[in-house]
Amino acid sequence: MTTVEVVRKVRDLFGDIGRWTQDVAARDVFGNARNAKSAYAVCWCLFGGFCKVGGGGDEYLEFSAWSSRRNKMGAIVLNDRLGYKAVIAALDDFIKDHEE
Numbered sequence: 001m002t003t004v005e006v007v008r009k010v011r012d013l014f015g016d017i018g019r020w021t022q023d024v025a026a027r028d029v030f031g032n033a034r035n036a037k038s039a040y041a042v043c044w045c046l047f048g049g050f051c052k053v054g055g056g057g058d059e060y061l062e063f064s065a066w067s068s069r070r071n072k073m074g075a076i077v078l079n080d081r082l083g084y085k086a087v088i089a090a091l092d093d094f095i096k097d098h099e100e
Helices: 003-013 046-053 058-071 075-082 084-098
Strands: none
Touching (some): 003 046, 003 058, 046 075
């Protein structure tokens, strides 16, 4: 899977704000922190979303490096400080910037 394909999957995952979170990789239905790949996880932060869809390694690092250059902040800061709308905008911008 290419990085753009992974980013599209993360974007699809976050199509519903209820599937996104902050400050931890993932949460269960009670709001408790979970591993991003846990069967009990129902929402994910940006990093957790990459892990969930199978791109928690190089693809996440490529996206975060791009975010650092483009947005002057890495993906974790983008997720936890700027919130859902900024995450969606960054994912959409990455896809546009990398379309063939």
